[in-house]
Amino acid sequence: MRKVLLTVVCIVSFGIVQAQTVPTETNKVSDVPTVTSNKVSFYEQIPLVHNVINFAKAHLSIRYRSGGTTTSGFDCSGFTRFCFNKFGISLPHSSAAQGNVGAAIEKESAQPGDLILFKGHSSGGNRIGHVGLITEVIGDRIKFIHSAWNGGVRYDYLSASYYQHRYMGIRRVAHLLTQK
Incomplete structure (x- = not known):
C-alpha cells in the first residue's frame, strides 16, 4: 500500500x-x-538584491550598539545603512529618515531587499523607530534581518505579535541599486 x-x-x-x-x-x-x-525570481530580476541580503546575513550575531554603524556593533538603521552602502546606496542614519527613502510598498507586494519599518519600543506611538531588511517572503510570511537591542543582528518574522503591533510600512529601495 x-x-x-x-x-x-x-x-x-x-x-x-x-x-x-x-x-x-x-x-x-x-x-x-x-x-x-516561466517564473523568474526577484533575485534574477535585480541580482544586487541577492548580494545585499547575503552581505547582511554574513553579519548575523554582531552585537547591538546604540548609534553603531560598524562591525563592532550596529543599531537598526546603522545596520541597514551599512549593508546598502556596500553596494553604492546611501541611506540616512535614522530609521525615521529611512522611512522616507524609496517608494512605499503594500505589505502584499513586499519583496526581498525592501526595508520594513516599525514603531519604536512603544506600540502606542506613531513614529518610526526601527528598521530591518526583508530577506524572504513566502506567502504572507515576511522574514527580515535587523539589529535588535536584545540580540544584535538576527532574523525575525513580521508574524510575531511584537512586530505585528509595531508594523509601520515597507519601502522599496532596490530600484536605486539598478541605477548605479
Whole structure:
C-alpha cells in the first residue's frame, strides 16, 4: 500500500511540475523542446538584491550598539545603512529618515531587499523607530534581518505579535541599486 501511495504522490508531483513549466526553445542538436520555468525570481530580476541580503546575513550575531554603524556593533538603521552602502546606496542614519527613502510598498507586494519599518519600543506611538531588511517572503510570511537591542543582528518574522503591533510600512529601495 505504501509503494502505491508513494507512486501516486510522485506522479502527481511530476504532473504539477510539468504544468508549471513551458517549452521556450528547441535544442538545435536534437530538436527536443527545452523546458524552462516561466517564473523568474526577484533575485534574477535585480541580482544586487541577492548580494545585499547575503552581505547582511554574513553579519548575523554582531552585537547591538546604540548609534553603531560598524562591525563592532550596529543599531537598526546603522545596520541597514551599512549593508546598502556596500553596494553604492546611501541611506540616512535614522530609521525615521529611512522611512522616507524609496517608494512605499503594500505589505502584499513586499519583496526581498525592501526595508520594513516599525514603531519604536512603544506600540502606542506613531513614529518610526526601527528598521530591518526583508530577506524572504513566502506567502504572507515576511522574514527580515535587523539589529535588535536584545540580540544584535538576527532574523525575525513580521508574524510575531511584537512586530505585528509595531508594523509601520515597507519601502522599496532596490530600484536605486539598478541605477548605479
